[in-house]
Amino acid sequence: MKKLFFRLLAAFACAAQASAASPSVALYYGASPPWELLRAFDRVVVDPGHVPEPRSIKNGPPELAAYVAVGEVQPSRPYAAAIPAAWIKGKNKDWGSQLIDQAQPGWPVFFAERVIQPLWTAGYRSFFFDTLDSYHLFSKTPESRSAQEAGMVELVREVKRRYPQAKLIFNRGFEILGKTHSLVDMVAAESLFQGFDAGKSRFRPVPGADREWLLGQLSTVKNTYGLPVLAIDYVPAHDRALARTTAEQIRELGFTPWVTTPDLTSIGVGSVEAMPRKVLVVHSTPVNEASLRYLDPVRMLSLPLNYLGYVPEFVDASQLPDHPLKGRYAGIVIWQTVPATTAEQQRLSGWLRKQVQDTVPVAWLNMPGTLLDSNLRSTLGITLTPTSGAIAPITVVQQSGIMGFERAPTPALDSFAGMTVEGARPLLVLMQADRTQHAAAITPWGGFVSSPFVTSVLPGELGSRWVVNPFDFLSQALRLPKMPIPDTTTESGKRMLMIHMDGDGFISRSETPGNPIAGEMVRDRVVRKYALPMTISVIEAEIAPDGLYPGLSPLAEKVAKEIFAAPHVAIASHSYSHPFFWYRASAGEGSDSYNLRIPGYRFDVKREVDGSIAYIERRLAPRGKKVEVFLWTGDCIPTSEALRAVAAAGIVNMNGGDTVATRSNPSLTYVEGLGLQRAGGFQVFAPNQNENVYTNNWLGPYYEFERVIETFQLTESPRRLKPINIxxxxxxxxxxxxVQTLDKIFQYALSQPVTPVHIADYARKVMDFQDLSIARTPQGWQIRGASALRSLRLPAAVPLPDLESSRGIAGYTADSGDRYVHLHTDSVSWVASPGALTSRPLLVSANARVTDVQHASTGVRWSLSGHVPLQFTLKNVQDCDVRLGNRKLTPLRQEGSFSHFELIEHVAPSLEALCRN
Known part of the structure; x- marks a missing residue:
């Protein structure tokens, strides 16, 4: 038997390479599937009860398959009650399901009509046939089993007669494959290396004899029938290392692996390992949805998490999820700014113990050591030292470089709590008399920072400063893996430049000679002066004939038409009535006080969004030119209803976010994240603020807007955190x-190496960031969902891609500062470079988007599309002819292996580097 086992292993090892093209597969039967992770797989099997409309999944995997039980039925299934009682042959006690007699003549038609047809109508085209061997529970004679198998063969044939395009995946069903293999797309089998005993509720390695038998069956499936094999194994959620090892064992045999938990509600490990990019952030309960915007975790934590490549998901103690988090979230951050109630603390403690047991990393900011219950303290390895009551000085006896990031830690007598953590690597250790406090540490379960060592509030109105380095602390506490980071600041290796204008004051008179309206000044001094992509908006009630200023409307509309006719100008709406406070206006709280006072008007979201868009496109925009963006007004805190309205209009949204870091306030606490997820959708924040903030709410001095240059500089170095946004x-x-200040800002921006883009392009990149899929593969990485976001930033530990073996990669910037990889498709196969950088032609950077790349033995062809005259840098083209069409290009300058080019064209559809061997 052992000889047979090793012969099988050898045969499968030889076949492993041939199976490389088999689709990656995941099974997820839980509610609310995490599509941002599941899209990493080619095919995902789901419970159709949780996904009733597969066509509605916008960012899901390429193919969805519906789970269908053939040999059993759960009483909760919609067709269960219609099954005649005579067809039921008993119960499966382990799973609480009823066993079905496959030999009943009416069963194949019933199954095709009542089970498959509704799923086909809903949009499913693939089906995972489970419980094909359940008849063994009641069929004990050869004759009885033969009848059951004949019934299942007829069932499969009936389904394929009605739906010849249906893809069928068998879970085992070895007994009927001889007669049905030509109708089957894939065969699955559970428990090849690791299994789960449902009766005893325990995980166990598969006994050798069982594995040998199963390998024999799978040998027939693969070698005799030529079908791909899916091996489904089960390991505990917390044992990710075992899941990876098991998946690798399965992959080495040439099978497609899926290693997960037996309830199939976890994100397991398969042919690829989807990297979770969400971080669950637990905060204090906000007063309402609008006030969420002002919580410290939202204001301060979003930026470092976004920079590290992660998406914060904000919840309070009443919203803690009960589904498994391992593999679905990169970790948990707890940052409560208001003391939790007893009920909240109890709920959080129990939930947190479960997450620590499942080895989900936890980073706890402002951790209240004295409020932890004994069970949680035991789980976290915390020992408290009771106070002696004596007042004594506090000394810092150990401080890591992670502490003192923007302000030195300053212990306070009333915040000292004697506390140590077992197995911790302390970041800050304090002493008071003979008592020790681990005030911050990296721990076996994650890490924590006690108050007041997260942030420190400066005296007066000087704001806050980070005491702990949030980038390093979050990376270490959450055990964040080194992987490519989606980047929304950069296009083709250059920092992006964006320009947008809120339409407030379009009809206000300028103080310059002749007193033209402000719209005329923008037309002449901005739009006609700077041929850069820019987005201009208007407020309908300000300029429309039936608005607030009918006498100025003819001039205002004429100017707006001239601005919108410019080819480099994109159009935005700044609403109908410019709501000052969206939530108050929506609630009808004296709504005329919360937007422009338009006689007879009561706030209406559709009028603000759809109505203003229709007005602009009907009266102001050139034929065929559409509104692209809705720019939030006033407090820039839209309601969920408003967000849904903008999404339904098919455009993107932007504004909000208070990024205003300057030399006088050079703190990351003044730099916000990409935006905020609300119930109605995602709000995209502007990368930085406008002149109103810099000029003391437009009270002057008016030249102070030039300080936005300081914001541009502080968000470029030492880390590029934001694009340039005028x-x-x-x-x-x-x-x-x-006007003079605006010229100075433009001149600064144009002196920088930038790629100009429209703000709609940026907003779409931010939306991609939220659910872009990154998966680890045996060769490197797989990226999916990069429709607009085409730049990845690389940590030092991540190898550069091998351009010849990878797919979807246009080039990279790697020789100084941050390393950026440029993508040219939304789906990327990244093969890690074995070592030395490529000596082939390489696109290092460009001030344009890369739309295509073609590699050949004689060179490389790129397609570039930009908004301004092209500037690009190539590497390793000294011995190549660089051409644009039939025109040979000469570098503007040569620096070693770098060749810098400039063209008058904005688009280069066929830029080639043809090289001599």
Missing amino acids: YFHTYLATKRAG
Whole structure:
């Protein structure tokens, strides 16, 4: 028997390479599937009860398959009650299901009509046939088993007669494959190396004899019938290392692996390992949805998590999820700014113990050591030292470089709590008399920082400063893996430049000679002066004939038409009535006080969104030119209803976020994240703020807007955190200082190596960031969902891609500072470079988007599309002819192996580097 086992292993090892093209597969039967992770797989089997409309899944996997039980039925299934009682042959006590007599003549038609047809109508085209061997529980004679098998063969044939395009996946069903293998797309089998005993509720390695038998069956499936094999094994959720090892064992045999938990509600490990990019952030309960915007975790934590490549998901103690988090979230951050109630603390403690047991990393900020219950303290390995009551000085006896990031830790007498953590690597250790406090540490379960060592509030109105380095602390506490990081600041290796204008004050008179309206000044001093992609908006009630200023409407509309006719101008709406407070206006709290006072108007979301868009496109926009963006107004805290309205209109949204870091406030606490997820959708924040903030709410001095240059600089170095965003209101052009300052800002921006883009392009990148899929593969990485976001930033530990073996990669910037990889498709296969950098032609950077790349033995062809005259840098083309069509290009300058080019064209559809061997 052992000889047979090793012969089988050898045969499968030889076949492993041939199976490389088999689709990756995942099984997920839980509610609310995490599509951002499951899209990493080619085919995902789901419970159709949780996914009733597969066509509605926008960012899901390429193929969804519906789980269908053939030999059993759960009483909860919609067709269960219609099955005649005579067809039921008993119960499966382990799973609480009823066994079905496959030999009943009416069963194949019933199954095709009542089980498959509704799923086919819903949009499913693949079906996972389970419980094909359940008849063994009641069929004990050869004759009885033969009848059951004949019934299942007829059932399969009936389904394929009605739906010849249906893809069928068998879970085992070895007994009927001889007669049905030509109708089957794939065969699955459970428990090859690791299994689960449902009767005893325990995990166990598969006994050798069982594995040998199963390998024999799978040998027939693969070698005789030529079908791909899916091996499904089960390991505990917390044992990710075992899951990876098991998946590798299965893969080495040439099978497609899926290693998960037996309830199939976890994200397991398969042919690829989907990397979770969400971090669950537990915060204090906000007063309402609008106030969530001002919580410290939202204001301060989003930025470092986004920079590290992660998406924060904000919940309070009443919203803690009860589904498994391992493999679905990268970790948990707890940051409560208001003391939790007893009920909240109890709920959080029990839930947190479960997460620690499942080895989900936890980073706890402002951890209240004295409020932890004894069970949680025991789980976390915390020992408290009772106070002696004596007041004594506090000394810092150990401090890591992670502490003192923007402000030195300053212990306070009333915050000292004697506490140590077993197995911790302390980041900050304090002493008071003979008592020790681990005030911050990396621990076996994650890490924590006690108050007041997370942030420190400066005296006066100087704001806050980070005490702990949030980048390093989160990376270490959450055990974040080194992987490519989706980047929303950069296009083709250069920092992006964006320009947008809120339409406030379009009809205000300028102080310059002749007193033109502000719209005219923007037309002449911005739109006609700078041929850069920019997005201009108007407020309908300000300029429409039936608005607030009918006498100025003819001039205002004429100017708006001229601005919108410019080819480099994209159009945005800044609403109908410019709501100052969206939530208050929506609630009808004296709504005329919360938007422009338009006689007879009561706030209406559809009028603000759909109505203003229709007005602009009907009266102001050139034929065929559409509104692309809705720019939030006033407090920039939209309701969920407003977010849904903008999404339904088919455009993107932007504004909000208070990024205003300057030399006088050089803190990351003044730099916000990408935006905020609300019930109605995702709000995209502007990368930085407009002149109103820099000019003391437009009270002056008006030249202070030039300090936005300081914001640009502070968000570029030492880390590139934001693109350059020149963001202003129309009324800026009413002041001489405003116009002069705007020129200075433009000149600074154009002196930098930038790629100009429209803000709609940026907003789409931010939306991609939320659910872009990154998966680890045996060769490197797989990226999916990069429709707009085409830049990845690489940590030092991540190898560069091998351009010849990878697919979807246009080039990279790697020789100084941050390393950026440029993508040219939304789906990327990344093969890690074995070592030395490529000596083939390489696109290092460009001020344009890469739309295509073609590699050949004689060179490389790129397609570039930009908004301004092209500038690009190639590497390793010294011995190549660089051509654009039939025109040979000469470098503007040569620096070693780098060749820098400039063209008058904005688009290069066939830029080639043809090289001599």
